[in-house]
Amino acid sequence: xxxxxxxxFWGGLAAAAIAGGVAAWWTADQWTPHAGPWAAQLWRKATRxxxxxxxQGKRAPAAQGAAGAASEPIAQPRKCVQGGQVTYTDQxxxxxxxxxxxxxxxxxxxxx
Numbered sequence: 737x738x739x740x741x742x743x744x745f746w747g748g749l750a751a752a753a754i755a756g757g758v759a760a761w762w763t764a765d766q767w768t769p770h771a772g773p774w775a776a777q778l779w780r781k782a783t784r785x786x787x788x789x790x791x792q793g794k795r796a797p798a799a800q801g802a803a804g805a806a807s808e809p810i811a812q813p814r815k816c817v818q819g820g821q822v823t824y825t826d827q828x829x830x831x832x833x834x835x836x837x838x839x840x841x842x843x844x845x846x847x848x
Contacts, residue, residue, distance in 0.1 A: 813838050 738746070760767075811826035818833035829835045 815839075 814825050814827070814829055815836045815838045816823045816825060816829035816833040817836055818830065823829075823833075824838070
């Protein structure tokens with residue numbers, strides 16, 4: 737059984753935690769816009785850690801070279817039309833097809 741002093745301490749701590757929760761809820765519209773982006777970034781970093789979160793000695797060689805790979809030029813998408821069939825590619829259009837301008841946004845290209 738807890739002594740009288742321990743009960744007072746734990747009861748006070750519980751009351752302070754409840755008061756803090758109520759105050760946070762009451763003033764959420766003031767601090768949420770400021771804390772929201774920070775919390776989202778922290779959540780992304782905690783749930784999807786990247787190679788930059790590893791210590792220097794533990795990084796894989798491929799992860800260290802990723803910065804150089806990101807600077808490679810991206811192939812321009814092409815829209816090839818042949819017999820009413822449209823194909824999007826990053827390679828030259830096959831013989832007998834017409835290359836048209838790509839209208840809109842292309843979100844993915846075929847793998848290499």
